[in-house]
Amino acid sequence: MSLDSSNSKQRSFNSTSSNNQSNASNSKKRKSNQKTLGMAWGANSLSGSRSSFRSSPFSDFGSYMAVKTRKLQNQFDAEASNSSRSDSSTKPIFDGVSIFVDGFTIPSSQELRQYMLNYGGRFENYFSRHRVSHIICSNLPDSKIKNLRSFSSGLPVVKPMWILDSVAANKLLSWVPYQLDQLANNQPTLSAFFTPKSKPADEGAFTNAICEVKPETELLCLKDASFSEAGNSFEWRKQATEEHNKLMCENSNKTVIDGPSNSYSEEPKEVEVVGPSNLQEGDESLANNRLQSCPEQSSASVSSHCFDNHRIRGSPGSSVIGPSKQRHSTLGDPNFVENYFRNSRLHFIGTWRNRYRNRFPSLSNGWTKSSHSDVSAGSQKTPIIHIDMDCFFVSVVIRRHPELIDKPVAVCHSDNPKGTAEISSANYPARDYGIKAGMFVRDAKGLCPQLVILPYNFEAYEKVADQFYNILHKHCNRVQAVSCDEAFLDVTDLEGKDPQFLASAIRKEIYEATGCSASAGIAKNMLMARLATSTAKPNGQCYIHPEKVDEYLGPLPIKALPGIGHVLAEKLKNKNVQTCGQLRLISKDSLQKDFGIKTGEMLWNYSRGVDNRLVGMIQESKSVGAEVNWGVRFRDFQHAQHFLLDLCKEVSLRLQGCGVQGRTFTLKIKKRRKDAGEPAKFMGCGDCENLSHSTTVPLATDDVEVLQRITKQLFGSFHIDFKDIRGVGLQVSRLENADISRQAPERNSLKSWLMSDSASSKEQFDINSRAKECIGTDSEGKSMDGNSSLLHNASVENSVHGTNNASNGEGCSNQNSSVPPLCHLDIGVVESLPSELLSELNEIYGGKLVEMITKRKLQGDNSAGSLCFIPPEPAQVAVVEAERSHNSDSVSLSRSAVEMKDEQPILEELRTVPDSGARPISVAISTAGLENNDLVPSSLSQVDTSVLQQLPEELRADIFEALPAHRIQEISALGPKTDNVHHPLGIESADNQPGSGLSNNLWIGNPPLWVEKFKVSNLTSLKFIADMYYKANSPESLSSILQCTLAESLHPLDATCDAWTEAIHSFSELLMNYIKLKIGVDIEEIYVCFRLLRRLSTKSEFFLEVYDVVFPHLQASIDENYGGTLNIPPHN
């Protein structure tokens, strides 16, 4: 209440708004002398606010704020005196604590304020170093983290949980453990990073333990009338009890067994049992569970727990058959949601994909990027194999019962012959009776009284699916998993083998390994392969030759095509289209008109057997959710809330299983229609209206509590009678990778540096590979194995950090990276590391690092000499390449050549004596600068003779030696030429053929070519401009050079007529070059240049003439490119 009143006060304050006042409401967010904390409006809005206050009773902004703060304080005090627990005997919890809430928090700042009110603390609306004692926030932007001191003024920055926990504990807890993670973990130590943490593993085990206990108790709580095998039941119960006791003992030190678990001892009669075989399986799974909970096992990878959990949750379901009358609705079963999904086949299929991804992370992602570019073009040839297990869910269950193979068998979670449970899969003999998936057991029994109904065995499904994929991945490295029992193989790479032969080999192997048959279709693309499989079934294979595609498709009913369901088929039927042949008669346009662009195109393509999808395109799931629409009956509101919480838990688990977090939450509700009676299907949803509401939050989350809060809100917005609810679904979309959002702070860590370094220093690999040889690969491999898993663990741990114990699969698969192998390390970098770091790294590599460095040093001394280990630059890499291609003698040559390039500017300085005017020579510099790859020039004509001249005698001899023999004569030819360099060769040639020759090259290189050219010319005006180049601030742009020129008072002129025209010509050419270079991308620069030139032209005759020469050219270029003229008046 108090909260509302304060709000309404503020509102009324706002609502008196004139122009002034609306500013005032803004100014709540502004501070003058107050410290600003996370408000978007900066100082620039201040001036505006000041002026608007001129007319207000406050003299300035500061005094206004002072008054306002005081008023808020008074309000707070008044409320506090009303609402605080008046236990005058004890001190209130938050006595002396004054919080400031920054940004979005859970609970909200208003709730926190309420806590402070109730428990004697203070709540500050505005930050002040003097009044605030703690800053509460959940998240800080990076900028504030960096400037923490200026942000917090040294005050503790604490998570809101601190307040909640303090209230719960009824005393003021230390804030230290609640410090914001971003701050607490600001600088993780290296060792923390690389040592495996046992704690999260334990946590994993802990959750496992809980999971184990729950299914057990569930089992025991189940009620059912049918005690078909009462004799066994006792035995089973005993055993189960024993198991349970063991579990309890095991877990008693860690886990708190919740209410229902105790109930089993009181009503053990209610245990419901199936056959002995299931019993055995139950045992197996239990044994399994126990194994999983061993810490050693779980420490392998945190993410595996997630799936272990799923498995555990799946397995006990196999031992439960028959719906209990009461407990199988939300009414009787407190853990309904959990059980629901445990027994759900769809849930198994849905979560299977994650499991698969984790098992084959590299395989399922690795090659997708490298997929052939020619595949789409040459798709006519690509052989694709589609493999599908025959009635997977049945055949896996009956493979241990050979006597059942010829009998009609179906899989269903209940075999009550009168039941309305739906059959989920039926084998071929059963299908002959007309039994289909989705049929009620009742109806199926009606069609085929001898139908055997078996329960799911999720454990076995998982095992078989794994075997299945192991076989596929063994034969082919391009596998796209469609589902747990269905996959596409792209066997393009395996050209040597006949795909038909391969398919039969795979099928045989699958049968031998799993005892279940599979069918295969082979065709040129995925669509046809899939269709071929449907022809091949059961237990066969079919090859559709590319030429036979039309023949095959012609009579095919359209419903056989994937993507065509009831609705579409019905629409097409109305158009008298029932086969693909008929569909082909319709034009693409009219299909697109009738069915939309995408569907139309799909129909058109599919009816012609065209399918451009590539094998391996795994679709990221767009949303994650869970929906329950069976057995939903709510007793009261509380009950519905409890159900929602369970649903949130499930969704949260799934999100974490997928390693994603979502932003948009959609709550779907199935509401019984008014006139609908009890549905035909027992506990089914019947005739329902589907309602949905959704909301989007700014920060992606997978946290149960947040989910719960949002779900509650959404649920409230339905305004629905809980009695009418027949189904509830929660869906999360706008997914983001959880590890991205969580791991951001870790990005800057050393590990990521190691990763990126291994990539960036790939070039360095050449050098290091030699070191690798010395060390020996096997020992290295060993040490790597050990370490990679450690690191892996650590990284996963980090990604999990901050949430509850379950981990995310994605994080795991993305983080597969490990410490780079020794040979990838850039030794130069490693050597220059501080010694502590080095020793730590060395430990990680098991001492190999130091060993390697010493070896390296020795080797370096022995080797030909001048290899250097500076961090890789393209030039240096070239050294290595050169070294590899030539013998060791040439090292010094190429090395020196590289040095030359690197030191070009210096050399140029050296060459102030006009000793190299020859054009080809200077070109050599620029080409070398552009393509560093091939540094040993193939001919001496590319060598800068001036550089050559500067070299010491021996070095020059080395270079000549290294050149190919037939080039040697060129040296002698070059010899005399070097004497002639005083001739201004280049300029003369440019003079003779203006506009061509050097056309585009003048601006290439650093410094650009023209600088050199102008400098060595004997024309003073050109030399002057070249000098300007070195004076300019940013010499790469002509405008700054011209600016510099403009500032110069003296403009030298060439006296002779010849030199005059020559200079004008050269400079004009330079300008035209520049125009050409910039016209497409930067007319602003050109514009500035010509404005400057125009001003220069008033000062100097030279520039005037240049301007007049170039200006028409400029306008022509502009007109050509922009259809207009530059807005510079022609000079007159």
Added chain:
Amino acid sequence: MERKDNQTPQGEIARILVEFLEVAITSVVSLKGIYPSGAFERRKYMNVVVQRARHPQLREYIHSAVSGLFNFIQKGLVERVAVIFYNADNIPIERFIFKLTVNQSFGSNVEEVDLEFSLRSFLIKLSVSQTLTTVLPRDCRWEITAYFRALPQISASKDAEMWIPTDTKQWQQPPLITPIKSMNSEPLGLQLYLEHPNSSELLSG
């Protein structure tokens, strides 16, 4: 993940560019003073103060026009985006041209920060370019026109349907061009310049 189809660098560039154009066009309109100054409010974008239209229809016009270009920009179809001011006779008086070059083969990730740095300079330069522009007569109107490299396929997407072919009056003579700002980075080239009718044309028209 929310913007899956923007994951390509081109998509990312287009997204940034569309957002930028919306702001820049609003700035142009506000700069020209075609509406009373109260029609705009100060906002911060890329850390500079910009104007934002307060009238929902004006805002919606600019927003929908520019965001309708998203797909075309992404595919590199848009060559220029012009903000054209007409006098009462429907003759263009002044045109602000944004010339775009999106590198279609640019493969690596776009650093939004780098682009922002360059784009910000446009907004700053624009805010001080009033002297370069002409004073508008009374009863002006304005529109956003985009020039395509090739005519886009009809109804390729819903947003695009907002764009209709136009037969804007052209000047008889090539216009005078006054560059305002250019940037040329690896993924994106952008130039902003003004076009005014040739002085002779004004006399004849």
